[in-house]
Amino acid sequence: MQFLIERFPLYLDGAWVTVQITLGGSALAFVLAMAFGILGTIKHWLPRAVATVYVEVFRGIAAMVLIFWMAYVLPDLTGYRLDRTFAAILAVGLNVGAYGAEVVRAAINAVPKTQVEATVALNLSWFQRMRLVVLPQAWAQMLPTFGNLVIELMKATAVVYLIGVVDLTAIARQVRDATGETVIAYMGALLIYFLIAQVLIFGMRLLERRANRKLGRTPPGGTGLGALLRHPVVPGAGGGVSG
Template sequence: MEFLIERLPLYLEGAWVTVQLTAGGIALAFVLAMFFGILGTRSGRFPRAVSTVYVEVFRGIAALVIMFWMAYALPIATGFQLEGRFAAILAVGLNLGAYGAEVVRGAINAVPRAQVEATVALNMSWSQRMRLVVLPQAWAQMLPTFGNLSIELMKATAVVYLIGVADLTAVAQQMRQGTGETVLAFMGALVLYYLIAQVMILGIRLLERRANRRLGRIPSDGGGLLGLLRPPTPAAGGGK
């Protein structure tokens, strides 16, 4: 315990880098997922083809390979050197964004066809249909899977030390090499990764409950803090 307490500031610095990488990767992945996911639902062949190419390419390549390419191959090919953290964010964002795009596409297609047809009958534009009817319902369906993808993205950042980024895993590795205390060195990283994941899970569940409450699927009180500790359960007869 004394080992971890003495080195806590170093672990917290590494954890802060991990949080920054996770936040940046989630932001990029979310933008890409929404753009290419919505593009994949359009009626034209060209938009769907563009979405399919992005999804299949980046879903089929490991995030670590993309990271190495961004950090080492891109400078040789273009002469442009990316900063390590930015390369890592691009890699995990591009990779997880491809998975997220399929989540968005599936959630949008799951919205009842009758509701979409009703918006057409009301002479709503495409942007009005998406903003007022389709996306609010699809958003509630996307969130559980988005939460899982966000956790996976956070865990994917554990390899960024391989391109020289001093994240939480890099700190644990340095502690192991410097002190020989393998178990204690990685125990500190294990606990902090777990805490980061739990905070993310609580945040996602809060968003889930808010989205379902706006759709009338759960009671307005939401069960308080204890309600956030368990997955949201739709109210009887809700969402019809």
């Protein structure tokens, strides 16, 4: 324990880099997921084709390979070298955004067609239909899976040390090499990764509860702290979101 306490500031520095990449990658993934997910629901073939190409390309490439491409191959092709941390954010964001786009598409398609038809009857524009009726309901359905994707993105950042980013895993390796204490060095990293994941999970559950309350779907067990610690109930349980 004393060993970890003495090196705790080092682990905090590495954890901060991991958090930065996680938050940056999540923000990029969210924007891409919403944009391409919505494009995938449009009836015209061109936007659907664009969305399909993005999803299939970046979902089919391993995050580690994308990280190496952004850090090493892209500079060779373009002559411009990206900051290594930004390269990592770009890679994980593009990768997870492709999975998120399918979540968005499926959630929008899961909104009852009768409600969409009602908005057409009310002469609402496409933007009004999406903003006022479709997305609020789809949002509540997306969040549980979005939470899983954010955790997966955070775990994917554990390989960014391979391109020279001094993240939490890199710090654990440095501590191990300096002291020879393999078990304790990686135990510190394991605990901090676990804590980061729990904070992310708690935040996503807060968003889930808030989205459900807006739709009048208060989950069983109330909305207090105890309810947040229980497994969330997915809106429309039983049917779920189909891919």
